[in-house]
Amino acid sequence: MLKQEIELLLTPEIAFDELARYDAILSQAGVKPGEADFVHLKRRSIDARGRQPLVRLRADIYSSRPPAELFGPWFFYPNVKSNSQKTIVVGAGPAGLFAALRCIELGIKPIVLERGRDVRARRRDLAAINKEQQVNPDSNYCFGEGGAGTYSDGKLYTRATKRGDVGRVLRRLVQHGATPDILVDAHPHIGTNKLPAVVQALREAIIEAGGEVRFDTRVTDLLLENNQLRGVVTAAGEAIEAEATILATGHSARDIYELLHRRGVLIEAKPFALGVRVEHPQELIDQAQYRRAERGLLPAASYSLVHQTEVRGQQRGVFSFCMCPGGFIVPAATAPGEVVVNGMSPSRRDSRFANSGIVAAVELSDMDVAQHGPLAGLHFQQQIEQLACQAAGGTQRAPAQLLGDFLKNKPSAHLLETSYQPGLVSVRMDEVLGPVLAERLRQGFRDFGRKIPGYATNAAQIVGVESRTSAPIRIPRDKDTLQHPVVAGLFPCGEGAGYAGGIVSAAMDGERCAEAVAALARR
Template identity: 80%
Template sequence: MSDLLREIEVLLPPAVAYDEFARYRALLEAAGLQPGQADFVHLRKRSIDARGRQPLVRLRADIYQTPPPTDLFGPWFQYPDVSRARRSVIIVGAGSAGLFAALRCIELGLKPIVLERGKDVRTRRRDLAALNKEHLVNPDSNYCFGEGGAGTYSDGKLYTRATKRGDVGRILRLLVQHGATPDILVDAHPHIGTNKLPYVVAALRESILQAGGEVRFDTRVDDLILENNHLRGVVTASGEALEADAVILATGHSARDIYELLHRRGVLIEAKPFALGVRVEHQQALIDRAQYRLSERGDLPAASYSLVHQTQVQGRQRGVFSFCMCPGGFIVPSATAPGEVVVNGMSPSRRDSRFANSGIVAAIELEDMDLRQHGALAGLRLQQQIEQRACRLAGNTQLAPAQRLGDFLKGNVSAELLETSYQPGLVPVAMDEVLGNNLAERLRQGFRNFGQKIPGYATNAAQIVGVESRTSSPVRIPRDRDTLQHPEVRGLFPCGEGAGYAGGIVSAAMDGERCAEAALAAIAAK
């Protein structure tokens, strides 16, 4: 039996906090213990406290006299064999929501059949390379589509505020069980990294297959099997009809053809607010100096930021805020169809790029959209118009329109641009022409405010790159609050970010688990 001696919380210099031996000695000293009096120090939480003159690392830890229980982080999950299960669930999409829905189905004794329009996580890399180097957009395999979804190759941040939607710790433990670093259980803002997440995703798939579930790649859903407002299954692009006891729709925020399909088949969908804007890119050293107030960050991780400002344009107040900030990261091309330019951000696990980037976006409310002609698809059409305009103004390739930030604030076209992490390359463009005057003015107000908060932020030492338009889905697929089924179509469980009920890897995973549980409840009630 392990003996817990102390539970402590301390502030340590970074050089001590990030050195395992020095940290052990410092924690023992803070607990009033000598080496040899405690065999094991277990970190509970780690965060940066940069409010004082010198940044410190806040640690919460448990100190044990003997080795602690092996299940300190909770038990590993065991999956039963569902290969011959009587009940099955079709899951459309192998992103975070879809994969975790599949694993939860297995735990509940249901056989999941996962249909993914894109390729497996390894093969998908070839299409990303073609997108970056040759400007070739594969509509079924890109930064948004393919095994693991949009999160796999565009960062892997795991921070969520959606703690009431499920067990965040359970999702993190599952990720660790499948190969993620245990640090994600400790860090205040956990992050796997786009270089490591593909291996975790492949391990999740392997768990599904070993338990008797199915995962089919290159399998796009093109139609629904609807009978008397009951979804009995789907039809794939090859013409194959697949039926199951329930369908979980977890297609992500960029599967526009699914929204078009639902609209065409008379399945209720709704326009919803979302956000539009740009990526801003700085030298990481500038952000480090501003946030840590040090000439060199030393042992500290690459600094991040979170910014928000309320703007006023033509009598309408809208928030402008940072989104998916990527310290030590890269800007990547995230178009899902030829003829559009979309950008996103990602960071490798070490966050060691010389660049920092973040989405800076403005809220788009329903009254900002022209609903008369496009109805539920109004936001989607607005996204398309701006993405296609960005592509056209930048030369009809994956070159992205860009402007130095100081020039954007003054209304000047940049004579030259800065070095960038965006591999396809940049073209100087007046971003007002891409975004439109109202959205551009909102962003200007936001950037001016952010420049007051972070020294050097809103100058020509930074540049903005367009467009950041896939922050979330502009369409909601409604569902009943209790049953999680579509209010008009039985057997359809809208799920995750694409349905409007999640906003990242962890919240989507939790929503996937909830939909699996709801599917079982509906099946059992038949």
């Protein structure tokens, strides 16, 4: 039975040492070692507000055997091999994989179609981008098993806590190999070196339960009959039929948006955000956040920044996005002829660099909706990505400028060392971003420089462009049935449809769509 719940602040040296922590918790609770059976750590966060950064812990002390549900396994997958209702899931990103597993739990057989390759084979395609500047349009940092979430930072926090059960997503990840620390940390993250094994285990669970996962299978057309989706057609010409199709193709599947538009399926332009990635020495961020150069056992420090800007009478937010402490900037383009950057980090977050997207909101009035209709945001994004590529020489080398120089609007005579493998080329970023967006980012950076000493100086550089922050298009759906309002049998899902932003919210949305498919089957 539970004896006591306790909250305490410890130095990192004690908090990260299992035995010392156990003793400290019992001593603060006034419990003698023999009186407690088990200490369950519930929450761990860094409190860097005081002179010395401390670790805040919450724990339960049990005087006898703790409840079994603390340890899992939490999920059981029935076999759906024979006579089960089938559902197509397009895309094996977090939304697609979690939709497939939830389908299985509800007795539905998922057929997952993924344009890219499995996690192992995908690694070779990533090496080709980094070393040979070659982008495979079906297998890259956005496409392939695990989706955009595989070779990422693996940050698992979300503000969308009302859209589903965050704990359930985290427990499923732990059951399939993620560290149990993610159930405890206030800012959980897995890391790009650990994610592929977890993704592979999710796939194996789908197959073992009788589901199908097909790689190298790009969906290129829809089997549409009188506003009813009967299935999909693949690039190889195969027609696959099912009563329900969960479309979880992510925010970079431009061919899917174009296909929907061409086939007359209602889609809508939506606001998104665009900017650059900024890279600092991690030491500078540690020093600013922890007020000490040596961080010792503390995790690499991070930040979250936001500022309201005004340019030509228009207000827009500028904010940090997907901050990766101790990480790398990666080339996230999905086609040759464009340059897109993003960030990832290994589980130990031990690179010498801190990077973060710094992006400005792009509203519908900033796009040419009159000319491009619902695809306006996509054209806006694509144009800047192509400009970035041309400005830096037409390969995957990215345009960059020292941050202090950008603020003074002067070219950089040299650039700094970087974690971005394909390499950087000195470019005036105004040429890529245009004067309005560049001015918004300048206003944002100046404000951030007031908040973090040394931030907005030539100790940092900006790299372009951070354009795949969220989908520039929404695929509408009914709020109760989660089906498209016009096309029955189509369940728009995840980030690409505009209902998620990040790994956890995409996974939660996948589960919701699977539940909606099951509800339809029961009717």
